[in-house]
Amino acid sequence: MSVDIKTVKRVARLARIAVSEEDAERxxxxxxxxxxxxxxxxxxxxxxxxxxTSVIPMEMKKRRDVVTDGNKxxxxxxxxPATEENFFLVPKVVE
Amino acid sequence: MxxxxxxxxxxxxxxxxxxxxxxTEITDAYLSAIERANPALNxxxxxxxxxxxxxxxxxxxxxxxxxxxxxxxxxxxxxxLFGTEGIHTQACSHVLDGxxxxxxxxxxxxxxxxxAVMLGKxxxxxxxxxxxxETSYYGPVVNxxxxxxxxTVVMPTTHQGDGGFVSAGGTRTARTLDNAQxxxxxSSGGSASAVSAFxxxxxxxxxxxxxxxxxxxxxxxxxxxxxxxxCSRWGIAAFASSLDQAGPIARDVRDAxxxxxxxxxxxxxxxxxxxxPVPDYEAAIGRPVKGMKVGIPREYRVDGMPxxxxxxxxxxxxxxxxxxxxxxxxxxxxxxxxxxxxxxVAPAEASSNLARYxxxxxxxxxxxxxxVDMYEKTRAAGFGREVKRRIMIGTYVLSAGYYDAYYLQAQxxxxxxxxxxxxxxxxxxxxxxxxxxxxxxxxxxxxDMAADPVKMYLNDIFTVTVNMAGLPGIAVPAGLDAKxxxxxxxxxxxxxxEEALFQTAHVIEQAAGTFQPExxx
Numbered sequence: 001m002s003v004d005i006k007t008v009k010r011v012a013r014l015a016r017i018a019v020s021e022e023d024a025e026r027x028x029x030x031x032x033x034x035x036x037x038x039x040x041x042x043x044x045x046x047x048x049x050x051x052x053t054s055v056i057p058m059e060m061k062k063r064r065d066v067v068t069d070g071n072k073x074x075x076x077x078x079x080x081p082a083t084e085e086n087f088f089l090v091p092k093v094v095e
Numbered sequence: 096m097x098x099x100x101x102x103x104x105x106x107x108x109x110x111x112x113x114x115x116x117x118x119t120e121i122t123d124a125y126l127s128a129i130e131r132a133n134p135a136l137n138x139x140x141x142x143x144x145x146x147x148x149x150x151x152x153x154x155x156x157x158x159x160x161x162x163x164x165x166x167x168x169x170x171x172x173x174x175x176l177f178g179t180e181g182i183h184t185q186a187c188s189h190v191l192d193g194x195x196x197x198x199x200x201x202x203x204x205x206x207x208x209x210x211a212v213m214l215g216k217x218x219x220x221x222x223x224x225x226x227x228x229e230t231s232y233y234g235p236v237v238n239x240x241x242x243x244x245x246x247t248v249v250m251p252t253t254h255q256g257d258g259g260f261v262s263a264g265g266t267r268t269a270r271t272l273d274n275a276q277x278x279x280x281x282s283s284g285g286s287a288s289a290v291s292a293f294x295x296x297x298x299x300x301x302x303x304x305x306x307x308x309x310x311x312x313x314x315x316x317x318x319x320x321x322x323x324x325x326c327s328r329w330g331i332a333a334f335a336s337s338l339d340q341a342g343p344i345a346r347d348v349r350d351a352x353x354x355x356x357x358x359x360x361x362x363x364x365x366x367x368x369x370x371x372p373v374p375d376y377e378a379a380i381g382r383p384v385k386g387m388k389v390g391i392p393r394e395y396r397v398d399g400m401p402x403x404x405x406x407x408x409x410x411x412x413x414x415x416x417x418x419x420x421x422x423x424x425x426x427x428x429x430x431x432x433x434x435x436x437x438x439x440v441a442p443a444e445a446s447s448n449l450a451r452y453x454x455x456x457x458x459x460x461x462x463x464x465x466x467v468d469m470y471e472k473t474r475a476a477g478f479g480r481e482v483k484r485r486i487m488i489g490t491y492v493l494s495a496g497y498y499d500a501y502y503l504q505a506q507x508x509x510x511x512x513x514x515x516x517x518x519x520x521x522x523x524x525x526x527x528x529x530x531x532x533x534x535x536x537x538x539x540x541x542x543d544m545a546a547d548p549v550k551m552y553l554n555d556i557f558t559v560t561v562n563m564a565g566l567p568g569i570a571v572p573a574g575l576d577a578k579x580x581x582x583x584x585x586x587x588x589x590x591x592x593e594e595a596l597f598q599t600a601h602v603i604e605q606a607a608g609t610f611q612p613e614x615x616x
Contacts, residue, residue, distance in 0.1 A: 007491075014494060031491070041508055
């Protein structure tokens, strides 16, 4: 499978990365090189093979449903580019 | 001892405990070495000198009382991917500009609680995506190793003064260092360069497809990626969560064992951390390998592999055979599919993990006309080319209609790769010996690599299978090529049998010796 520039722009939009016309053109070539390389996986007979879901077979650890580290609002917003009273500030999303 | 930076961790540990040297002295020695070398090597992106001296002072107080942990007073470098509280942590990406976490990663917390001293944060490929350390926002790291040329020098017959005989002529050979700058490998290029150039006693690193073992092989150092689940991933910036593992890069096998013992732990904060006690890895060193079964996978003999790599592999086989190990030919039939499967799984997981960098919660923000515009501009400005390329591939293979064809197929192939290993281990093979890389270190800004991303990816051809199967793998230096550059061998073990790797790697190290670059910086 290969991608065209239109698909590249759509994927960039899905990934929330702004691309110029020139970026999109370059990326089309690069992505097609990589997709061409991974194409060989289709040769592999995977009938009856389960997809890997756990690298080391183990039961997923579960935490008890209790608060263990609350009251960290100031720490959580400490690195944000824009905050007000422990809220993250973003451009207006609702008119 | 004239230069404290030359001591291995085990040597420094003995001298610190015997009060022959102090933590402050060895820390100061490293800080001045960094100050002199870093402009040339660019291994550190942040030097934490005040913090280092403060930690050394506390270590000295403990050592004076005969107390302290297993790494008390040992100065280490930390890869920038590890969250270090209140200290520069940016995964060498512009998108994490100014980020100073309010938490400490489990691995580094383990090291500090054992008394280690932090010298600073080490350069790396952006978000650990790369095999040459050229994708860092902070610029490439330089390998302390340079190619050298063996010249035959014709000696003139000269006389001096009243017939004083100086040279009778004839020829001799001399090694001349080439000026071309080489990459240290990646993504843990800063870690490998700093350890190799004596800018830290040892370093933390991470390995998603070969990022510990390939740079270790390129710099003549020892690097181990432990079994998936052995080191906690908590507090380490995530790249591909089902492949990422932390591990050390060190000057010799013993130092790597000492560091891994401290870094590894069972951590309730990482749900994939495995509940198994951490063994004393150092105790495995020196155990005889007599009777061990060493597998040699025929699929690792790849087209275009330099003769020197094949010769090195044969040397490794001979060393282990001479030490009494049984050498057996094995087959890992799905080997060639590991790299293509990796380039679906890793970008898919990365595209999901890196969705968090949106200009809202940390790091860079580029203003936009609305929130989507802000996200898109922030991510366009914050991520470098290679990171964007992988996010794009990941987004594409996970997008509607393509998930089964790419991601599901890759995860099925991954199980086949794992099964290959399980089959040979079930047949009694204890460890597998392979080359670590298909070549020695290459030049910075290598044109072939820059022109074709797949060519760069091929660097990880021998290491990536190990991540796909979640196994432990160690790279150990085994010799120099004709141009005087280090080459490494890789040993792959059963899950959680890191001890067998230290045991066999030590035999190779004993036979091959250790390697130091000639100082030019």
